Amino acid sequence: MKKGWIIALALLLLGALGAYIWYSRLKHEAAAEGGAYDNTLKPRLEMTRFAITDISEDTVRMNLYMLIDNPLPVGFKSPNMDYTFYIANTPVMVDAYKKPIEVKAGDSTVVMLPAKLLLKKLTKVLETLDRKDIDSTNYKMRTKFALDIPILGQKTFETTVDKRMPTFYLPxxxxxxxxxxxxxxxxxxxxxxxxxxxxxxxxxxxxxxxxxxxxxxxxxxxxxxxxxxxxxxxxxxxxxxxxxxxxxxxxxxxxxxxxxxxxxxxxxxxxxxxxxxxxxxxxxxxxxxxxxxxxxxxxxxxxx
The missing domain is CATH 2.60.40.10 (Immunoglobulins)
Known part of the structure; x- marks a missing residue:
């Protein structure tokens, strides 16, 4: 009986050691990639691009494409995602993606986030950039979503990603x-x-x-x-x-x-x-x- 406990304990220690080595390796790879991984094993978000779909008298509608990468050994789900879109560090839109998001273990997915920007607010930002003669700027996305499993001890995941692209002036x-x-x-x-x-x-x-x-x-x-x-x-x-x-x-x-x-x-x-x-x-x-x-x-x- 005692021998059985020793074997079980040894197997448990070996499993823990293997998990630690596996985690350390993934963490090292994440740190080597840099960017949104931030030297931790956690989901990574990247704003791949955005596409303007409609320019009207009052609003500009666009689609924001977000890559969600999951390096974890388990998948996760989220019922929705809150997000804020910034141009030149100025918030121009706050909205929520109300569809469930699911990413399997070691997998990634692309989510299309619709955005509606008020033209008056966008025009003020563009006028400021124009006065400073800035032809490219940072487009930033701040996201927050709840998880069905805790990651790093937290069930709410928040991250900010940005992408520098040419400034687009409306015709x-x-x-x-x-x-x-x-x-x-x-x-x-x-x-x-x-x-x-x-x-x-x-x-x-x-x-x-x-x-x-x-x-x-x-x-x-x-x-x-x-x-x-x-x-x-x-x-x-x-x-x-x-x-x-x-x-x-x-x-x-x-x-x-x-x-x-x-x-x-x-x-x-x-x-x-x-x-x-x-x-x-x-x-x-x-x-x-x-x-x-x-x-x-x-x-x-x-x-x-």
Whole structure:
């Protein structure tokens, strides 16, 4: 009986020694890799990339892709993840990923985190970077999630990861002129002369462009430009979008267009997709929406 206890104790000690050697080896490998491992055996998070999916008048929507690596000998689960997104160390978005996350032992997974940024807050950050002439900045993610098993004695795991990437400035659309050509009862040819400003150090194409022209609250015309248009890097590119109003569309607003330009508001709604010639995943195939407003007095005299 006593001999059996000695054997059991010896096996237990051997198991503990083997576990220690295994842990020390993994810890040494983790320390050699550096980064988010921080010389400890724990889950590692990495922000692989982010992709802008939609730019509207009030918000910018994007997807953040997080790699979660689990070097532990056991898998873990988490019911959700809280995260805060920073640009240039300024928090621009707080949200929660409410789907369960599971990573098996010695495995990894990529989680796509949706993010919605308020345009006003983002614009302030970009203006600060622009004043300081900073063309690249840190994009940081701070995450927190509960675990179904304790890691290093804790069941709540928190970490911060960052990635330095080029600063992305949002395109700006300006209506330089709306040329109504010859106004008629059957047909009105309209040309919207537009300037698109790109402050980034890389060019991009706009494609699949749709636009509508509204005068005095009434939509009088719309148009579609399917061909890609190159928007040059760090410059303003002039573009002419042809639009043809349908017969009768302009009749109700014709007097205002001719004789009350100062008090006649216009609105041009523009939407398109952004395409990077070098397949930049940051903006590739993202939707871009812009609304430009003013009065007809801003433009040249209407042709009679």
């Amino acid at each position: 700006k659309v300006k209506i330089d002129d709306i040329d109504f050509g010859k106004l008629g009862l059957k047909r009105t040819d309209i040309a919207a002369k537009v300037s698109i400003t790109n402050r980034n150090k890389f060019p991009f194409n706009i494609t699949d462009a749709h636009y509508t022209v509204t005068i005095a609250g009434k939509t009088i015309a719309d148009g579609y430009q399917p061909e890609p248009i190159l928007i040059k890097a760090q410059s303003t590119t002039p573009v002419i979008f042809p639009v043809t109003a349908r017969p009768g569309k302009t009749l109700s607003v014709l007097p205002k267009m001719l004789f009350d330009k100062k008090d006649t508001p216009y609105e041009v709604k523009f939407r398109s997709k952004l395409i990077d010639p070098k397949n930049n995943p940051m903006i590739q195939h993202s939707k871009f929406v812009s609304t430009i407003t003013g009065t007809l007095d801003d433009f040249k005299k209407l042709k009679k």
